[in-house]
Amino acid sequence: MFKPIYTRIGRLAFAFLLGLVLVAQAHAELTIEITSGADNPTQIAVAPIRLGSTADVDLSAIISEDLRRSGLFEAMPRANMLSHPATVKDVYFRDWRIIGMEYLVVGKAATQSDGRSQITFSLLEVPSERTVFTHRVQGSGNELRDVAHYISDKVFEAITGIRGAFSTRLAYVTANPEGGALVYRLMVSDSDGARERLMLKSKEPIMSPNWSPDGKELVYVSFETGRPAIFRQKLSGAKREQLTNFRGLNGAPAWSPDGKQLAIVLSKDGNPEIYLYSLLTRSFTRLTRHFSIDTEPNWTPDGDAVVFTSDRGGSPQIYKLTIATGKLQRLTFSGSYNARPRLAADGRTLVMVHRNKGVFHIASQDLVTGDLRILTSTRLDESPTVAPNGAMLLYATKAGGKGVLAAVSIDAGVKYILPSRLGDVREPAWSPFLR
Amino acid sequence: MKQSVLRTTFIISLLSLFLAACSSSPSTTSTGSNTGAVSNGDVTTGSVSGDGVNGGAIDASGDVETVFYFEFDKAILRPEALAALRIHAQRLIANPVSVRLEGHADERGTREYNMALGERRGAAVKEFLMLQGVNGSGLEVISYGEERPAAMASSESAWAQNRRVEIR
Numbered sequence: 001m002f003k004p005i006y007t008r009i010g011r012l013a014f015a016f017l018l019g020l021v022l023v024a025q026a027h028a029e030l031t032i033e034i035t036s037g038a039d040n041p042t043q044i045a046v047a048p049i050r051l052g053s054t055a056d057v058d059l060s061a062i063i064s065e066d067l068r069r070s071g072l073f074e075a076m077p078r079a080n081m082l083s084h085p086a087t088v089k090d091v092y093f094r095d096w097r098i099i100g101m102e103y104l105v106v107g108k109a110a111t112q113s114d115g116r117s118q119i120t121f122s123l124l125e126v127p128s129e130r131t132v133f134t135h136r137v138q139g140s141g142n143e144l145r146d147v148a149h150y151i152s153d154k155v156f157e158a159i160t161g162i163r164g165a166f167s168t169r170l171a172y173v174t175a176n177p178e179g180g181a182l183v184y185r186l187m188v189s190d191s192d193g194a195r196e197r198l199m200l201k202s203k204e205p206i207m208s209p210n211w212s213p214d215g216k217e218l219v220y221v222s223f224e225t226g227r228p229a230i231f232r233q234k235l236s237g238a239k240r241e242q243l244t245n246f247r248g249l250n251g252a253p254a255w256s257p258d259g260k261q262l263a264i265v266l267s268k269d270g271n272p273e274i275y276l277y278s279l280l281t282r283s284f285t286r287l288t289r290h291f292s293i294d295t296e297p298n299w300t301p302d303g304d305a306v307v308f309t310s311d312r313g314g315s316p317q318i319y320k321l322t323i324a325t326g327k328l329q330r331l332t333f334s335g336s337y338n339a340r341p342r343l344a345a346d347g348r349t350l351v352m353v354h355r356n357k358g359v360f361h362i363a364s365q366d367l368v369t370g371d372l373r374i375l376t377s378t379r380l381d382e383s384p385t386v387a388p389n390g391a392m393l394l395y396a397t398k399a400g401g402k403g404v405l406a407a408v409s410i411d412a413g414v415k416y417i418l419p420s421r422l423g424d425v426r427e428p429a430w431s432p433f434l435r
Numbered sequence: 436m437k438q439s440v441l442r443t444t445f446i447i448s449l450l451s452l453f454l455a456a457c458s459s460s461p462s463t464t465s466t467g468s469n470t471g472a473v474s475n476g477d478v479t480t481g482s483v484s485g486d487g488v489n490g491g492a493i494d495a496s497g498d499v500e501t502v503f504y505f506e507f508d509k510a511i512l513r514p515e516a517l518a519a520l521r522i523h524a525q526r527l528i529a530n531p532v533s534v535r536l537e538g539h540a541d542e543r544g545t546r547e548y549n550m551a552l553g554e555r556r557g558a559a560v561k562e563f564l565m566l567q568g569v570n571g572s573g574l575e576v577i578s579y580g581e582e583r584p585a586a587m588a589s590s591e592s593a594w595a596q597n598r599r600v601e602i603r
Contacts, residue, residue, distance in 0.1 A: 175582075182583075205579065205582035207546060207547070207580075207582060208546065223579070223582075227577055248554060248576065248578075249554055249578060252547040265551075267551075267554055271554075271558075293551040293552070293555070295547045295548055295551050296545060296547045309545070316548055353545050355544075360543060380543065380589065382544070382545050383545070401588070426546075427546065
């Protein structure tokens, strides 16, 4: 399932053994290599949850991998477990205490009269021998991965106090040569990269996917008409609609938090400007008026303002425009290239592409203190997207000559690369919370 | 005086570097021609498809350069581009067909900003052609940003080949 590589010195020997065990077990669909983890990850064990005979979904493996991928947990390999309890009363705390576990998750599946599985699961705190909670969740067939992510969310929130974002999705674009030509695909997957689904395939470029606030639709740019145009597409069914058809740029759509409008870029009046497009009235309102490049709008969480990239000061920098008053404020002053802003849900943490000594990294800036911090150590980094809980961000970078997605925690402590089964991957967009 | 000599030398060395890059690396060249073939296919299936004559007119000028290169983060025409652009202008005045000026950027920086940069480069070519007397209504600038590289590698020579405007 996975092959962890821990860089922390203290547990190197143990980690090496752990790596061997897991490699031996691997029959991977996705290999995630954690290149940097939290200094003191919480030790957790997720006991096997046995489903009915036909299910081939390993719930506890998915949960363990979710927690491990957050960088805040070290999940115990099953092979090292001394017992496999399914309920609280089956647990011998001694079995978990002597191997240093801080938390234990147990779960038991029962088949309902309608054939669906009902899983009763508990989180236990090992040192205090306390049951933190017991919950129930139902699902079957295709929903079993959702069940696993649901359990991960509950466990993550109970221990960290941060809402879990495992039950979310990613949208991204792939580009691969087929028959001598690049073929572009817009894909949607679960937050762990599983259950990848094709949304659009084209011989012309696809760019800039962005989620509706309810997580049920995407907007993006497609060149299928021979020019860039903005499209809207529902995840369920194949219903899609072309929204713009102007000469010049039709780009960078960003769905407003209330779902009623898009901030977009059009250059129909001569150079790139930010516009609002009302999905209700289908009307356009011009927001910026400057001869420079204005692009890459993104909304503040309250929907009162847009942040965007502009080179009006001579180099690309990030600005904030309050829509009601027209007040314009420059936000970035450090470095000669700051672009493609995204705000975390707290409205305070700005992430962006930042050039430092000629290298493009992802940086975050605290909008209250003004402190800028470079989060990534990869090169050619772009397209940062923050998880809806603000704990992690994904971005696109290059590894081995192809585009890959990489993750970094907002405090820069946890870093890993998501290797892709398809070749070149770019432009990740993390969905909002889906429930 | 000294400066202009230096500048000329610089341009010549850039040119020779570029030619060297083109000729010394067969894999890069084949990537380039593959991409070219794709783009031609796209033009025929896209909205320009009605203009069979259009494609013919450009192809007939095969002796004139149709790809023009730019410096990093710049949209200024290089002096060596001007002679070929003047010939394009004369032909477009004599035979006013519509053409696409496709602007491109290298992979560095953000994708939508590079879309804007590609458009700026296309607009620089359009402006020059209009200054020569070409009717602007037949010139459409379409930016592909960094989405359609001519060379795939992440190297200075690949980037130099990707910062371009193609007249089609």
